[in-house]
Amino acid sequence: MKKSFLLFTFLLLSASLPQAEEAKVAVGNNGIAIPEGYKNFRLIGVSQRSDDQTLRAILGNDVAAEAARSGKTNPWPNGTILAKLGWKQKPSDKFPAATIPGDFTRADFMIKDSVKYASTGGWGWGRWIGMELKPYDKPDFAQECIACHSIVKDQDLEFTRPVKLP
């Protein structure tokens, strides 16, 4: 009876993972589909960019989070998925010294597979724009990503260094 209850709980939890809506979004960007469940990925980092006035949250799937917490991110292990979520920044109307997120700008993804993505630095690169998650879908998109990320080729083409956590 107890086993059945636990099994039922497990199946219920599995079935209720909030992934369905994201899976519907059209495949785009170098043949990459938007990773399922990315909104529930774990914290890897945060940043603010003065060039485009955005705030960012960098989240990672379980492989990425475990790598980040154990300091094994150079290279990031195969199976890593990093989600970079951005919002236009704005001042808080409640606390003027705070800058907070406004409109959602885009979701960028880096998916590590050193075999599958060998020709693009070991990473699959994807970008979706705005709340409607419109695929960025440019012909040379991966090369556009790499052109900038090559600045950090000494840290596996990834700008984000995981935040320090107690």
Place this chain on the structure above:
Amino acid sequence: MKKSFLLFTFLLLSASLPQAEEAKVAVGNNGIAIPEGYKNFRLIGVSQRSDDQTLRAILGNDVAAEAARSGKTNPWPNGTILAKLGWKQKPSDKFPAATIPGDFTRADFMIKDSVKYASTGGWGWGRWIGMELKPYDKPDFAQECIACHSIVKDQDLEFTRPVKLP
């Protein structure tokens, strides 16, 4: 056999949740223990503060995340736990337009229980300082929190408005 495997998987997942180390930290701050598993809470928001030059990530437990995603955060439901994690900000040495997290500064928590914490605005308030998570532990700490958070009494004493997510 299949059921046994699923049950085993479920028990294994339950047992491997990375909560043990956090539970060791001393109880402090208005009698509140540091919430277990907070590093794996889900994204609620990010912010930057110019008054103390910090970057923040605001994470929430499942109750908080579900409330945030369904827009039911005024009031936040009982059972909500919000974790506000802060880092001293610094410029990126790889991408000068980016401001990124440096040293971890503190972890603040708000725990919603309108009965248990009726005398402190319906929230339990806790703060731990630095990588060693030293309890802040001041006698009038809850009142110190409320004094500032009363600015946002029209949004259940909570500054953070959940980020927009697709």
